[in-house]
Amino acid sequence: MKQKSVNILTKKPSGASTKYIFECYGCSKKFSTKDILAKHISYSHKTQKNQKNTTAVRTQVEQTPVPQPQVTEIFNCDICEFKTSQKRCILAHLKAHVAEQVYCYNDCDYKSIKKDRLQRHMKIHTGEKLFSCNICGYKCIDKSNLRYHMKIHTGEKPFSCHICKYKCIQKSSLQTHMKIHTGDKPFSCHICKYKYIQKSSLQTHMKIHTGEKPFSCNICEYKCIRKDVLQTHMKIHTGEKPFSCHICKYQCIHKSSLQRHMKIHTGEKPFSCNMCEYKCIEKSNLQRHMKIHTGEKPFSCNICEYKCIEKCDLQRHLKIHTGEKPFSCNICEYKCIEKSSLQTHMKIHTGEKPFSCNICEYKCIEKSSLQTHMKIHTGEKPFSCHICKYKCITKSNLQRHMKIHTGEKPFSCHICKYKCIRKDMLQTHMNIHS
Secondary structure, three states, X not given: OOOOOOOOOOOOOOOEEOOOOEEOOOOOOEEOOHHHHHHHXXXXXXXXXXXXXXXXXXXXXXXXXXXXXXXXXXXXXXXXXXXXXXXXXXXXXXXXXXXXXXXXXXXXXXXXXXXXXXXXXXXXXXXXXXXXXXXXXXXXXXXXXXXXXXXXXXXXXXXXOOOOOOEEOOHHHHHHHHHHHHOOOOEEOOOOOOEEOOHHHHHXXXXXXXXXXXXXXXXXXXXXXXXXXXXXXXXXXXXXXXXXXXXXXXXXXXXXXXXXXXXXXXXXXXXXXXXXXXXXXXXHHHHHHHHHHHOXXXXXXXXXXXXXXXXXXXXXXXXXXXXXXXXXXXXXXXXXXOHHHHHHHHHHHHOOOOEEOOOOOOEEOOHHHHHHHHHHHHXXXXXXXXXXXXXXXXXXXXXXXXXXXXXXXXXXXXXXXXXXXXXXXXXXXXXXXX
């Protein structure tokens, strides 16, 4: 039986050590892993094509003089866990530790041992993209990246999860996905308790602690940590909304926003409070709601006594003190603090009233207004005065009613001594003078 000769490596490179694990009983060869031993047995001690009787192989082995035991030497790197049976591989690997700066580009931190890798990296700086998609405008540096991209158009997803319905284009993506099921999060932040599946996610997270925001908008002052977040932000300026609802006219920038919106039509509310009957679409909304029961208000205003649950609410509140109203109507003089308030206001000019009552002909701009209106039909009056028997539908009506007991009249006429509780009453009064 023919056997490939294996050179006995007598000299070891600096920084390497040897180790033997598995031995073949047929020829006394030694291997580093069980898989390599199994391949050796299948190729060296079995016939390849017709797979004749094992006795013939045994006879042949018995008749053939047994050669002297040949040893395969395993090289281990003393710096990391790298192993190899080839001397040239360990020498090339050791260059990664002792000669990392052989090829280094001065403008960035990229380093490589191989010249071809550096040449490929240089294309990032030069902007050279030789390979382009003939279907869309995608361009890339490597041919392999183009092959992966083409699977987007063909819909090919050869790798699938055996636990859930997840499918993907790359094997590495599947390996990363499987960590979701196993709960494996090997990368953790040394400052806070966050853990991640991917190293890139941890690197992005660390920018939160350092305050680094390398990507900035060239139109406004917006800055962010990731490039994809900036690309999404730019759609605000371009007005691009690629995702639209097939039931109503809703359009949005994010796919996740559309998925969240669709739950409005299906009525799905998977997250529910274990203290009250509150249900919601998102987990973040439930976490925010739970603070109502605990009374937790971690954010407070340094000017007044205002406290709130979320940071965004505090930022919105501070604009009251500064008088900042960044959003203005291009038709009238209306200005507001939030973009959502402006969007709601614009419906006054367009006449759009997307929410309608299924009992009467009432229509309104906001969903909250419809919910308040429905209490008229149900007779529900959840807000009541603790001094008298007054009950009402909205909290604002109760606050206005309480001014009767306190005697507070915040609205006064600048011509006469008239004072009143509500602004609309003052406007009606002013008609007397005009």
